[in-house]
Every structure is written in structure tokens, then in C-alpha cells.
Amino acid sequence: MDRVDDWITERPVAVVVAFLMVSAVFAVGVGNISTEAGTEQFTEDSPEQVALDRVNQEFTPPFATTNGTTQLVQQGTNVLASDQLLSMLTVQRRMADRPSMRVASTSSAAAIVAQTIDPDATTLDAQYAAIDGASESQVREAVRRAAATDAFLGVVSDDFDREAATASATIGVVEHDVPGGVSQSAGQSGESPLTPIQEEARFVASTVDADVTVFGAGIIAAESQTVIGDSLLIVVPAAVVLIVLFLVVSYRDPLDLLLGVVALAMAVLWTFGFLGLAGIPFSQLLIAVPPLLLAVGIDFGIHAINRYREERVAGRAVRPSMRTATDQLLVAFFIVTGTTVFGFASNGVSRLAPIRDFGFIAAVGIVFTFLIFGLFLPATKVAVDTRSDRWGLPRFGERPLGAEGSALARVLSVGVVVARRAPYLFLAGIVVLTAGSAVYATGVGTSFDTEDFLPPDDAPAYLEALPEPFAPGEYTVTGTLDLLESKFASAEDDTVTVYAEGPLTADYALESLQRANRDPPDSFVAENRRAEPTSILTVVDDYAARDPAFRALVERNDVDDDGVPDDDLERIYDALLASPARAQALHYIDEEYTSTQVVYAVEADADQAEVTADAREMADRYRLAATATGPIVVFEATADVILESTLRSLAVALVATAVFLLAVYHVLERRASLGLVNLAPIVVSVALLAGTMRLLDIPFNALTATILAIALGLGIDYSVHVVHRFVDEYRLTGDVFAALDRTVAGTGGALTGSMLTTASGIGVLVFAIFPVLGQFGVLVALTVVYSYVTALVVTPSVVVAWDALAN
Template sequence: MLRKIARVIVIYRHSLAVVTMFLLILSAYGITQLRFETDLSKQLPEDLEAVKSYFTLQNEFGGSGSALIYVKIKNNDNVVDIRDPKIIEAMYSLEQRLREKEYVTDTFSIADLMVQILGRLPKNMDEVKFVLNMLPPEARNGLISGDYSSTIIIVNLNREKNQKALVRVYNDIEREIERTNFPQGVEVVLTGDLGITYKILEMLQNDMNRTMAISGIIVVLILLYFYKSPIRMLVPLVPLIFGVVMTLGFMGLLGIPLDIATTTVGAMIIGMGIDYGVHVTNRYYEERGKGKSLEEAAEEAIAETGKALLGAALTTIAGFLALSISILPSLKRLSVSLVMGLGLAALNAVIVTPALAILEEEFREKVMKKKEIIAIGGGKSKISFIFSMLGKAIKRSPWTALLIALIISGVSLYGASKITTEVRLEKMIPTDLPEIQALSDIRSEFGGQDEVTILIKADDVRDPTLVRDILRFEREIKADSYINNVFETQSIADVVIQKYGYIPQDKEKISEAIEGSSLVSSDYSMTIIKLKGNFMGVTQSEFNRIMEYFERAIQRADFPPGVKVELAGESYLNYVLNDLVNEELGKISTIGTLIVVMVVFAIFRRPTVSIAMIMPMFLGALWTIGYMGLAGIPFSQTLAGVVSMIVGLGVDYGMHITHRFLEELNEGNKTPIITALESVGPGIFVGALTTAGGFLALLSAQLTAIHDFGRVLAVGIFASMFAAYLVTPAILQLEFGRKISKEVRE
């Protein structure tokens, strides 16, 4: 069947080239439709209770995140105290202009306190000190640092969370900061939800372009080294470029956004897709070296390599398809993108590569007057000699190879016990960025400005009994501040206490006090309690403990019957995402592995042969997880599907070796294990280098999650390759070695 298809591809290669060019033009348009996604809520299922609460919070209370403007004195003799009236005047001026923006719902700073108490801006330092001394210590410490070197402006936002709105709002606030006449020596940094999200978006865009460019350069250098010719190198490279362009184009046409997971697709397709073209190219030149014609060599390359390539592509795609069963939208999008990308890369490798190989030879012969045939996978190259020696060593002592694999697995099991998780977007940004450093300073100096919201639903939240219960709940939370990191709470109970000094029994009085408050819905069916503190700046385990505390506090709280109380907001979404990542990790890994195993057994239907193929993927995944634990790399939403991906990729190497072994065995070769390693070993090595090179390009990314993703996948590729070189030949030798020896003796 494959041979007939191969013949059709060779005969109609020019027509297929026209179809390919049409798809490229269509893909070029699709690339212009690509968009970036940074909204955390879009990484979670819409029907999740926490996501519903999050959107309820946004719709009813108009909140859509916040911005923190960090004002700090640098080492400068011009200004030495943040209480300087010139600084406060500049802050007030900035706030006044920001309040005119349609996306700003409110701002607050020490400048507002000055105007509220003095009725004007302070004229000297004594007036500033007077106002600050009137404040309770916790309120003063929440706005100004103990050494009077920094303060903050809190900007509450109400905006659409899409790429264009995010960029517009961020740039607009930055322009207003630049326009403000802060004294020389004062540093102003825009951070908080807005600043962090903008930086993630900016890094996503930069990282995609940078990683694709670097992975392309790595692949080109490796191909140049092995093929020794810039023209010959294009044979496997051009189909790959076509595959990447088509993948990104179809993502744009299908409306698949680029998020923290799918941004890596370009570099990954470059790394993985080149493997297909390399194997087809190597087999073509190997057949040409045997004296076959251009068309015969192309047909043989497609027909014979196509078997292993088809199996490898199917198992890899099967591993990636497992991501689609995830309830996390980001992993579903990654699954569709990778499956589509690999399918296109494999299709281009089979259709375009042979045509280019023929064209390259014709060009070299007619224009450059050269007829040499290169050898990467045959018995003429130095690298083939190394793999020939490896084959002889494993043939002599297969148990030694298995023992080495067992020792590595033991170390990896220890490393796997050290694995942790980390899903917070803030932790995926380099800590040396000004926005992150400012946020860290805010947490250490002001107790933190992270926010957790408690959403309360009732028939009427003005019920005096409910308001008292809210007040009691707040006080219990603040009493445990040493446990939960809360330094400030805000609710309608505080508004009522501020007006009357107590909670009245009269609902009308309560209604009068909270009228127009942003803490209550317009129909008085919902209200919120805002908890501020340092929640995101702690470790993931500490963060989980704090969120679990809030969940228990709500469960044991004594609210009136019929009142529904639940956690909401972005901080809580991070906690929910962490739980989902842990659940999805086991589910995706298990199902992905089972799918790949089923595909292998369905294709080859021989238990021992199938085991020889799939062992590299098991060991590659185990060794990679062990490396993550030993290197301190946590599982994130991006890495949740990494085991399934390594399983899908790792089986390819064992499949190529096994397929060539069986081919040589059926042809009567008395040393099939040596010939198999000698012939496909170099191709696997080149393919693994280019694949890992594509992944290692992700190390150039600024986002920590993408950086770790590349490092882990590169380790997974090398681990799977090494396992394939050790374990697959050893199992095949143990299974067929005695039979071959018996035939030789006879």
C-alpha cells in the first residue's frame, strides 16, 4: 500500500507542489489572525464553580483586576523622604488624571488621606506627619514603608481582559506616569495585576519569535554539520518550514490563541518535525548509494521509511491527543496545535522531501557538475562506525545494557519523589524584572496587596443578622493573621461601623450606610468581603495552605440559613488551577501512555517486539520526571502534559530501531542488531539533536514556564534516545539472538 502511495507521490510531485503552495498562501493569511491570551480564567473550564464565581464577581462588582503604582526614593540627595509634599502633590496629580479614564473605577493613596483630613494638599512635612500620626498603625503601615522610602497608589480597574485592551490601558497609565512631575530621584514602577499581565503578554510575543528563530538556527547548524552542504540541507529543512507556517496559519484560521502553552508550538514543531524529514532524506541517499535511480530511491525512502515514520507519527500524535481529554482549555489548545503541526510536518516530509531530494541531485549534477552521494545512515560514515561498535557491544552483553538502564531508573525514582507543582503566573516571570521586584518590596514593606474575595449571596444582604455575622467572620480572619497572612479586611460591616459605630437592628439604617458602596450589588442580593495580604509571594505549598484555611473558615462560619458563601477572584483561581494540574497530570499521563501502547500493539501485534519499542518511552518519561525532581523543576499547567508528550515522542526511537531490525532479520541478515544500529542509529541521533535543539531554544525564553518546558522536553528526548540505544537492542537481542545463532550454526 505504502509503495503504491510512494509511486503516486513521485509521479505527481509537481501537482502536489502546487497544492502545497496554495496552502502556504492560505496559512500566511491565517498567521495575521493570531492573537495572544493571558487571562487566567481562560485557562480553566467555564463550567467550574470557581470560574462562575469569578465572572459573577466581575459582572456584579465591576472589578477586573488592579494596578499598583510603586513610588520609591532611589539613592539621591534631592529627595530623602517619601513624605515630601512635592511627591504627594505629584501622586495626587497622577490620581486625578487616572480617575478621568473610563477604565479606572477608583484610586487611593496617602495623597487622598491628606486631602480628606486637611481639605487640601499638605504644604510642609509637619502637616504630612500630622495626618499620618492620626492613622491606626495597620492603616499607616499598609500605605507607607517603615523607613519612609516608598509608598503605593492603588488603582482599581474595570476593563475588558483582552490583548488590545490590556496593551492600551497599560500604555495609557505609563504615559500618565511619565507626564507626572515627580521630583528627581523618585522611581515609579507600574506593577500589580496589570503590570504582571502586560509583562507576560509582552514576553509571550517576544519568546515566540525568539525561540522559533533560535530553534531554526540550531536545526540549520546541525543539518549543515551532517549534510556538509547548504543546498542539500534544504531537503529536510524546507518541508519543515512549510509545516511550521501551515501550523501557525491554521491556528489563526481556527481561532486558537497563543497562550503560555501554545506559544511553544513553533519551536516544538521545528524540533520534532525535522526528525521526519531527516529519516526520509537519509533513506533516500542510502538507496542512491546502492545504485538505485532517483525515482526508485524516492519510492524506497517513502515506502520503507514511511512505515516507521507513519508508526512514529501515529504514536506521537496519540501521546499528544491525550492532552485533549484534559478539562484545562490551555492543554486542549496545545493538543490540537501539536497534533495538527505534527501531522502537517509528517505530510510535508513524505510529500515534499523526496521531490526536493530529486531536485537537489538534478541541480547538483547539471549546475554544480557534482555526483557524490552522501552517507549519514549507511556504513560509510564515522558516526555509523560508532553505532556499529555499540551494536556489537549489546550483541555480546545485552544484560549489561539492561543493568545500566536499571541503575538510572533507580536514581530517577528517588528524584520523582521530590516533585512539586507551581501554577501561579506571577512565578513564571523572572524575579529580576522591575515589576516583580516592586511587587516583592510591596509585600515586604506594606504587608502585601494580594487580594482574596469572599462572595456572599443572600435574599437581602442588608439583614442586620447577616451583617453582624460578616463582622464576626472578619474579626476571626484578622485574629489569625499570623496563619493566613491577612493584614486588612473590608466589608459592608466596616462601612456600617464607620457610620454608626455599631451594627443597628434597623435594616433601613444599614441600607442608608451602604448605599452606593462598591461592596454590594445593586439589588442587595450579593456582597463581598475583601481580604488583603501576602498570598502570592509565598511558596506554592504555603499558598495552598492559606487557601485551604479560607475554605475551612467559610465551612465553620456561622452564617444565617440560606446564605451562600464562597471564595472568588484571581488568587483563588490560581489555587483551583493547582488542584486541577495535579489531577490532570495523573489522568493525562496514564491515558496517553495507554493510547500509545495500544497503537503500538495494534500495529505490530507481537508482544516482545512491542515491548522493545515502548520501553524507551517508559524509561524516558521516568528519567525525565526524576530529573525534574532532582533539578527542582515543578509541574505547571504547561508541564502537566509533558509525560504524555515524552511518551509519544520516546516511542519513535525504539520503533525506528525495531523496524530496521525486523527488516534486516527478514532479509536473512545474521547480525541484524548491528546493522540496525549502524543504519538508523545516526538518523535517530541527528533527529534527536535537532528535536532537542528545537526544545532547547525555549531556554532563551524569558518566561520561566517556557524555559522549564524546553529544558524538560530536551531532557526527555535525550533520555528516550539513550534508552532506545540501550534497552530496545538488548530486548531484541535476547528475544531473537538464540534463534539467529542457531541458524548460523546450521
Template sequence: MGGAFDKIVDFVTTHNRIAILLMLALTGVMAVGMTDLQTQSEAGDADAFNDTEIMQKGEYIQDNYDQPGNENVTVSSVYVRDENGNALSKESLIGSLRYQQSVQENDSVSTALATDEGSVSVATIIAKRAAEDPNASLATQRETLESMDEDEVRRVVSATLSEDSPALRLLPNDYEPGTPSAESTRILFRFDQTVGGEDDDSTVAAAQKALYDEAESRDSPEYFTLGQNAFADYSEHQFTNTAELILPVALALILAVLAFSYRDLVDVIIGFTGVILSLVWMFGILGWLKVSAGMTLVIGPVLIVGLSIDFGLHVFQRYREERGEDEGIRRPMARSLRAVAVALALVTVTAAIGFLSNVTAAWPSIRNLSIGITMGVVSAFVIFVTIVPALKVSADGLLERFGIDRHKRALGRGSIVGPFLASGATLARKAAPVVIVLALVAGTAGAATWTSLDRQSFQQQTDEVAEWKQDLPGPLGWDQAAYEKRSSYVDDQYREADESQRRQSQILIEGDVTAPKALERVHESQQAARDTDVVFEQGGTAPFVSPLSVMQEAAARDDEFAELYHESDTDGDGVPDRNVEAVYDALYETAPDQAGLVIERTDGEYRSLRVIVPIDSAATFDDQADAMYDVADVADESDGVSATAVGSATINDTISFQIAENILETIVLALGAVFVVLTIIYRLATGSASLGALTVVPIVLVTALVIGGMYVLDVPLTLLTALLISLVIGLGIDYSIHISDRFAHELERGRDAYDAIRTAVTGTGGALLGSTLTSVGAFATLILHPSPQFQSFGTLVVLALLTSFVVSVFVLPSMLYVWAERIHTGPVRSEATEGPAATQD
């Protein structure tokens, strides 16, 4: 293996131009693979979570209950808003009719409409009344309103929009019935999902696109939709915002730190070239393997950029250390590559183990992420031991032929940085046991906070974007998207056009549901839900759908059922307390469709009840989950009756927490695998398995400290942060391996323990410092992002990088010193490394 790598090193440093051409050709192949890159995320594997109670109850509801609404009809809304005028003025009403005419002339819309009527709006209702023709066409409606003066239109508006008018659902919640003015209205379109076939929703999608395009073409008053097309533009807007706010700052910080680390423009350019090529290779491999990029598009580049910069710094800094004053370029580059080869290879292998430990995850997107990042790590290794050193040899050779001296001092050799890094070696010699004990205490304390971490399904942005971020000069400033303002307005002012589409949760009640106590629990659960902050209310009431609400509606329509219903309610509280089964039977006879929504009857037996709880769209998923758990607890208080909260929030909460808990198993598995690999490789490469085992300790320590840092900084445990904790192993392994390997290398060269540690922390530690500062600067910029998920991402990675550096440079040396003094008994390597010893400080 070593012989093969020696041949590669010799080829790269001797035939550098050929190596560059070969690697560029391979890069072209990878670029072709990028054209087949699959960017969509795959759906989760629901079967992996079927053993959870909530998932099972959710499937039970799907299998045994009718679902509200018409599953074959999609209702789309178009909003007309005139903030400074009147959306019920003659001009605005005529404008609405023009909009409806225009879109219905579009073939996509006319084909997909579910009814001949097509659409309904306040304008159509008012115009039909004015025309005294309920079947008047849109053209006739327009002509009627155009022939009327403003006063006549106002009178018709006031007369039409009375308290009992169905048109009120097309107006804001704060509209006062009978008034001739409103800030906004909405137009409803009903589309038939079966037009293009059962599995083809392209027809409806095309119709919705036509609605969106026509709305965007109108300025005053404002027309807008909130469907998938608007959201797609919003997502693109958010990406642009993120790029313009984050990337310039991150790039500036990276360049500033690299300028400090390299102090050489040529090396910065070559290093950046390697970073770009690593990303091309990563995505090219994924394209060729047909592995969906998904989350890798977001998380992969930032991790691989950090790792690539680290690889480059180690290669370049070691080259600077190795090159003597009167020496050429090729031989010291070959020595430096051989010197860092073991460390880079170990980093690649163990980082891959850390990342690949997530291939056992239930979600395909996480499995694909682990594969994607692993391919990125391997790509970075290949790039930085081939084309990057070849470019360095070529560039330095060319510049020196023009008389430009390319001898550069390594970062750790400076008068300021050198003593700072060397303090780790000084601590090791003077107080190694104290350092180790303090580190272990801190790590234990950090690990102990695991059970106390705030756990959330995922973080939602609830605060406005800080004004200073919006006030930055363009294009840096965060531009608040119109979609956000519009969505917030609609949530505040309108009910769902189709109540079945409203965000909702469910309480499933099982057991002896024909007993009066079951309906009493339904009543109590509704009361408990009303007392929460997450339930949607309108006019002081919450539109629950439950056995009781269906009974009350049936009683209002059917006198025979009403008589039985009232007879069964002996105390007049609206809850039948006797003859419950007979009431169920009568309800199924009177309103079978509505009864099937809330009462399960299988083989003539009543087995469960369901309460559908409307949820306020402003409620966070975590608040919704907590509230629904509390409501279920209220309904679950009686013997013989059990209740389960089932909904998007509780299901997501359960899945996310299960994944988060599985991360702990993943971490243990990854650490165990890294331990085995390092002990074996160090035994083969250095003759010391104990050194490999010792190298794993800092990784465990870093993981524990990161957990403690999350607790101190109030970073919650979510699906994303739990995943990133497992990736910490892949990041942290880099630092400790480089220090351990350099220490072993210097021991073999004949240095004593202290000198070997000092050389390791000032030489390799200098590269680690540059890498840490660069990556921390890049990731810290994510904290500028308004999204709490981005902020947590940046915070967690910065924590991992900083703790990895501190532990490797200031704690690991003490462990190595004790190992060398107490355990190490002989040579560390079986063969000497070619080349002279590193220059003394």
C-alpha cells in the same frame, strides 16, 4: 495506499522542480492563513470543574454575598519616586500637580473620571491646605505652592501629614507622620466604568493608557504606573530577554549538532528550510481553521522544530545509506523515501494520537494546543516527503553538474559513533533478558514515584535572576525589567488604593451559624490566619473583614448596637456568646451593606458566614493555598459547623490538580489507542501484530522513566508539566517506531536477527542520535531561563528525548532480539521493497 504513495515519491524525485513550485504555492496559501491567526488564549470552561467543592462554594459566595468595593469604579495609581531626593519637596509637589493637570487635560482621562475632583494626591491635599480653600483648582494649587519658599512648604507638609491625616494612605508604609520628607508618594485616579456602557471598558483603558504614557515621559523624579499597559511592556521586555538569552544559544547548539550530524552545509540549509516551512504550514492551517494559537505559540514551535529536524535526519541519512558509489540521485532518494515512509507515517499517526488525546481536556487552550501540534506533525510529514527531498535532488544535481561530489557517509557509520550505537545490538545478543528485566524494574520504580511527585498549581519565580545571566555581554544578558523592581517596591511599601482590589482569600463557614460556636470559629480562624506567613499585615494588624470586624466597627459608630454587642459578649473577648441571632438582626439594621458582606441572610434565615482574609502579595499561590487549607481546618473542628477555604489560590490549586490527575487518564487512553493502531497497522504492513504491540512497550517505559526523572530532579507536577507528560507519548513514539520499522525492513531483506538489529541501530540509530543531540541542545537552553516554568519545560522535554533515545537504541533491540528468536516465525513483509540491500558495515 502504497501505490498512491509510490506515485507521489516518483513525482517528487522525477519532477522535482515542479514539486518545489507546487509546494511553494501551497505554502503561500498557508502564509495567507497565518494573517488570520488568532493568538489570544480562550477562557477555561468553568462548568467542567463545577463538581469540585471549592468551585461550588465559590459560586455560592458570588450568589449569596454582597461584594466589597464599588464595582463601577476603577482606581488607578501613579507613583512618584525620588530615590536620591525628597518626594515631598516643593519642586516634587509642584511636579505632581503639573502631572495631574497634564493628564486631566487629556480627553480620555477627563471623560472617564468618576468625580469632578478627578484625582487626589499628597500635593493636592497640601496645596489646598496652604491655599485655605478645599475647592481650589489645580492651577490655583500650583500657584499657591510656587509662591511659597521651601521652609514654608516644609511647615505645611509637617502640619498636614499628621498621624490622623487621610493623606497617609498616599505615602509609603515606613513614612513617619509629620516629617517633611519621603522617598515616594502616589496619585489616585478614580474612573467610571459605565462611561462607555456596561460592556465597554475601552474608555477606562484609554484613560489608563494616557496616565502611563505621561508617566513614561518624565524622568526625574520617577513617575510610573503598574497597570495593564506597564505589564504589556513588561511582557514584551520578557519576550525580548528570552529571545536574546535563549535563542542565540539554542541556535548555536542546533547548528553545531547539525553540522556534526550532516557534515554538509547544503543539507543543513535544506533541513532548516523544511523546519521553517513546517511551522508556516502549522500556523497557516490554524489560521484557516480559526483555531486559537494560544499556548501553541509557545510550546508548538519547539516541539515541531524538534520533530521536523528528526524527520529531515531520517530522510537524509537513509538517502546516504541507500546511494551507491556509482549511482545517481533520483533512484536512491526514491528508495530512501519508500523505506522510511511507513515509519514516518506511523510516527505521524501515533504522535497525532498522543497529542489529540488532550482534546478531552476541560480548558479550550489545551484542546487547541493538541490540535495545533497535531497540525504541525502532519505539516512536517507532508513537507519532508515532498519539498525537502525535491530540494535535495535539485541541489545535489546542480552541484554535481559543477563537479562537486555529493556522496556523504551516514552518521552511524563512523569509527566512533558506529561502535557506540552497535553496542545496543551486542547487548541484545549477549544479555537480552538481563537488559529487559533491568529496564522493567527501572520503569516500575519510575512509575511508582507518581504519587510522590511534588504537586503545585504552577511554579512562581521567587529568586532573583542570577547575576551571571545579567552580566553577559549585550544583547545576551538578561536585563532586569524596571516593572519588576517597581512592583516589588509598591508591594513592600503601599497598601492597595482600593482594599477590595487587594489579593485575598475567603473562609466560608456553614451550618448552625447562629450558635455561639460559629462566631468562635470565626475568631479562631482569624487567629490561625495571623500565625501564617501569607496574611498581609500593616502596623502589626491584619485588615480582616468578618462578622466580628463588622460588629466592632458598627459598635464604634452606633451606641444602641454597641450596648447589645457588649451584653452578648459575657467574657469580654469580643466574640458574642449569647443572643447571636439578635446580634445579627441588629447588625443588619445598623449596617446592612457591611453585614451583607460577611453574613448570609436568605428568606430571614442565617445560613453561612464569611471571613475575608487579606493576602500578602509576596506569598506564592501554593503557600497561600496550603495556609488557607490549614485555617479552614481550624474553623472546621466543631460539630455542626463546616468551613471551606475559597480563593484564587485554592480554586487554582483544585483545578490544576484535577487536570493533573486527568492527565493520567489521558496517558492511559493515548497508550491504549497507540497500541491498537500499531498492532493493526503492523499486522497489515508487516504481517505481525505482535511487533506492533512490542513497539508500544518502550513508549510506556519512557513515560514511566520520565516520571521517575521528575521525582529525582525535583520537577513538580503542575498543569504545564502534566500536559508535557502526555506529550511525551508523541515524542517517544517516534524513536521506537523508527527502530522497529528498520528492524522489520532488514529482516525482510534476509538478515538474521542480530544483523538486522545492528543495521537498525547503526543506520536509523545514527539519525536518532543526531535528532536527539539537536533537540536536547535546543531544549536544554530553556534551563537558562529564570522562570522555573521554562526550566521545568526544558528539563522535562530533555528527559523525554534522552530516555526515548536510550530505550530505543539500548533496550528495544533486546526486546526485538527476543521477539525474533522466540515469537517471529516467518517473513515480516508480504512484498519485497524495491532496491538493493543496505550496505553492510
């Protein structure tokens, strides 16, 4: 500590220059930052996604490209009127005429109606001519006849009236030949080769006199990326304004304010520069890192300046005052940094890569913050004050916050008053409150859905009123998803897939697939108490119905005459793969006859958790090694991992923090039990936060999954400063209550400034367009407030109990 003090107080300019040089290096890294958005980053490592990847790899023809599609969602009073049908065909014709859009095929209700009128209308031009040349009554009659087909009913809204030939919405589909194919992950990627195509499709759709919305993976990817930038553009300036406002109140001196802001900027610069140099992409989760760094940096800065001022107002010179301040605060900063790093780094036990990256980057950022505010800020302060004293420059607001006798000091003494009068009764009430909150918090839900990463359908009015460049863009994805869900709910059932591996030539293989379908779980679509999946059995039945020789082969090998062959299956597969049904068969069975997929329809309104549980139950019925998969199952599995990550991270953070605090206080004070005193208020704070999540109906999702570990990491900051200052004062006075009075008057004032600045600065995340980011902002702000209150109100009574037991 003496060597560090020497550098800070005797060679401050050298320290400042060194930090500025390092900042220049990290500034280079900022330019190398890439971005990553969407839900695919969360699902890619799950066993269910691995199974889905294998399904996509094994049951797609060799060298085939996976085409992407664009949906054209048309709305109107009656989208089946002649002019509206022509508008849909016009959009599809204009897209097909553009080589850059790589149109492979198109389909729509308009095309079906046209071919009902003229069966030879196989091209878009012919389909347009067929409808254009028909009368309105002929079009209505064609609509009624087309309604007999499932293909037509699948693309018109649920309010379709067959007699009146009307509907309020319809879907047209354009398939694109995308070089290299498109991602088949259950989650959405932040980048898509379809993005430029679908952006161009938006322009084409705007050229017709109809309400046609372009929708697809490219639009989702583009808006997922855009919402990050738009959220930052709104949140960062608002946070800066509020933070600067409260820093003005806390510092009350322009030079100190400038130093504090520069140090905060350096902490963010170093962290983002490291991100670029390390090649870690910036994801939605990492939006939360800058506010967290600001939270800790603001606290360190206010404490450093405030403690230094306490010495200065006593008449001491610049260097001795800073030496005394750093002697005390660097130890506290070290303890805070250690516990905060444990809190953030505990996310490293998560099975989700983005959460692990978040924990790592946040932990690195906190270490940078410690170095900047522990070394750079004090050294710069010494350099500035030495020169301002020498030059006789006027200074303002040199009085520390919460000085003894001030109104703030009297308010802050509430916890000490309680500790004097009834500490044990108060602690008993706190124990009950903590336990009750923890039990209540067991009802907090989990959520993982694509829509968590998308902007809301309608931005709040106050955001719409923002001037450029802060005004948010126009977002259509969520509204389109809501429209599809509300108007096309019965158009197509959702599906889950069972991926099975094993000897498919064994006599029991196909029988096993068939027997599993009896008495299916409640969420599965069933007929006569049997599920009717599409599988290799479907292909066998379909081809047997068309080919007498193959049907005879199947019947000869159906020993129990139940319609499912159970003998000489290899010969049946060989015959199937040598037939015109080969391509269809390879969609459900591999060429080595060792793996297969079975696709089940599930009820569209079934709960995701219920569907997943039922799919896993169905997979367990197979005699082959089977895994339930599909987007629904992958997303639910990810939600389960999120909850698991939350609990594991919290447990690791609590244990690591407790061990660290016990060790530190044993080394520093030979009183390891002070570590438990330090930990008690934050346990209360974490329990209250978890209970509040349930009260506010905020689930654990991809971002809030980190909140409990963060609450411990950030919250311990407040109790560390209180306990560490108490230990110093107790050593001097030998009286518990005198030490507590001086602690809350001195450190409590800095904590108040830090709490107000941090809570408001992070609380502005509630204005983010990104929904889960707003929830995260609310929770972090509550974390700061709860930690502040428990540190100043609960800690004094815990200290009294500790003193009684220790002495």
C-alpha cells in the same frame, strides 16, 4: 503504498505544485493570528473563578463601572521629605490635568500629610500649596501626626521611622473611570483598557525629579505581551542558526539542506496558518509549538534523505532508491505521527483551555509535518535529483550518516555489545533505575503564579549585550512586585472570600456565619482565637452603632443575646437596605437575600496551598452552600488542575500509544508484542525526565505541565525508527544481532543527526526571557537526549529478551 510511491516518483512536480498551492492558502491565515497572554486564560473555567465572578457580579452596584487603578511607587533616601512629597503630588496633578487619563480620584501619603497641615486642602492644588508653604520641620511634625492613621501606614514602606519621619518608599494611587470597567478575574489578562493610560502615566512620571515607577494591570498586560515577541525574536534566530549548522553537517549537500529548510518552514507556516484560519489566539503556551514541529520535522527530513542515500550509494537510480526509502520510512513516519499525535492530543483531557488548545494545535502540526516530509520532501528530492543527474550538476556529501564501518557506527554499537554480553542483567538495572526515578519524581512540585508569565527582574548579561533589534526591552513589573513584597509586606493582609448561597432569612443564617469564625485555621488572621472577617454582620454592627432604632430592632431579634440577630432576619435586611448603609450592605448580600460574601484576612507570609486548604475548611463549616474563592484560592486550584492534567495526559498518552503500537505491529507484522518493545525505552525516558525535574527543581507549571505527554510523543519517534528498521533487517537476515548491527549503523546515524539538531535547536529556548519557556526548553532537550540514548542502548537488550520469549 504503491499508489503513494507512484505519485512521489512518477509525478513529483504535480505533488510539489499541490503543496505550494496549499501553502499559499495557509499564508493567508498567518495574517489573521491574534494573541492572548496572561494568567486569566488558565483560571476562567475553574469553580473557584466562577464563584469569584459571581461575587463580583452580585455585589457590585447595578450599572456601576469597575474603576481601574494605577499605583505610583516612589523610592528614595527619604520619600517623606518635602521635595519628594511635592514630586508625588506633581505626578498626580499632571495625570489629573490630562483628560485622556480619566482620573476619578487620587490618594497618597503626600495628600494625607498635606491635609494634616491644612484640613481644608481637599484638592491636589491645595495639597501642593500646603506642603510647599510649610517648613521642613512642619512637614516632619505633620508626618508624625499622620502616622497615627492606618491610611498613612498602609502606603509607606515597612522601614518607616516615625520619630525621624523617614521612609524609603511610598505608594500613591490614581483611580481611573474606565468605560465598561476592568476585568475582575483572579488572573491577569493579556489585554487591559488601562494599558494606554498607564503607558502615558510612565511619561508623566518621567517628567519629575524623583524615582517614581508606574505599576498596574495595564503595565502587566503590556509586558506580558511584549515578552512573547522579545522571546521569539531572540530564540527563533538562535534556533535557526544552530539547526542550520547541524543540518549542514547532517546533509552535507547545499541542495538537500535547502530542501530540508524549506520543508521545515512549510510545516511551521501550515500550522500557524491553520491557527489563524481556525481563529485560535496565539498564547504563551503555543510558543512551544514551532520547536516541537522542528524536532519532528528535522528527524523526518534526516531519516528520509539518509535512507534514500543508503540506496543511492549501492548504485541504484533515483526513482527506485526513493521508492525503497519511502516504502520503509512512510510506515515508520506513520507510526511516529500516530504516537506523537496521541502524546500531544492527550492534553485534550485537561480542564485548562490553553493546555487543550496546545495539544490540539501541536497534534494538527504533527500531521502537517508528516504530510510535508512524507510526500513533499521525497517528491521534491526526486524532481531535483532527476534533473541534476540529467544536467550533470555536482553533488556533495552523498554518503549516509553512520554507514557500516564508520567511527560513528562503532560508537553506536554500544547497546548491541551490551545486548550480546549481559542483556538480562542490564535490563534488571534499567528496571531499578526506572522505578527509582519514578518514585523520586513523586516529589516534583506544582506552580501557578502571575510571575511565571513575566520576564525576570534582571535579564542575563548575555541578553543585555545583544544588538538591536534582538536586545530585550526594559521590564519593570517583576522588580516592582518584588519591591512591593519586600517593603510593604505588612501594609495590607491578603484576603480570601467565602461565597455562600442559601436562605439568608433563615434563623440560623447569621449565626452560622458567626460560629464558623471560632478557632480559625492557622493561616487566618485571628484575635482571641476568633477570625474577624468583613461581612453583612460587619455592616449590621456598624449601622447599629450609629442608629438607635436599628440597634433596638437588632437587639429585639437577638434571642440568645450574643450580638447576632437570629430571628426576623428579613425585616432586619429590609431596614438595612432602606437606610444610608444600603450601598455598603449590598457589597455583602444580594437583594433577594440568597447569597453573601464573607472576606477573611490571612497571614501575608502564609503558603498559598495552606491558605487554600484553610479557606476550604472554613467554607465547610457553613450551614449554607459555600465555596472558598479569591485570587489566592483560584491560583492554587489552577496549580492543582495542572498536576491533575499532567498525570491524566500521561496516563491517556501511555494507554493510547500502547494500544496503537500493538494494533499497528499486529497488522504489519502479525507480532503485536513488538509494540511493547517499542514502548519500553520511552517509559524509561519519561521516568528519567520526571526524576530530573525534581533534581533541577523545575515544577509542573502552565507550560511544563505538558512535558511528560510530550516526552512520550517525541521520544517514541526514536524507538519507532529503531524497532521498525530492526524488523525489516530481521526479516532479511533472520539473525537478531546481525539485524541490530545493521539497524544501529544505518538508522542510528540518522538518529544522531536528528538528536543533535533537535536538542540544540530546542535547547536555545533556555535563552528566552520568558522564564517558564526556558525551563520548557531544557526539559524538551533532555527529552530528546534521553529518548535517543534509551532507543539505542536499551532497545537492543529489550529486542534480545523479546526474541527469546517470542521464539
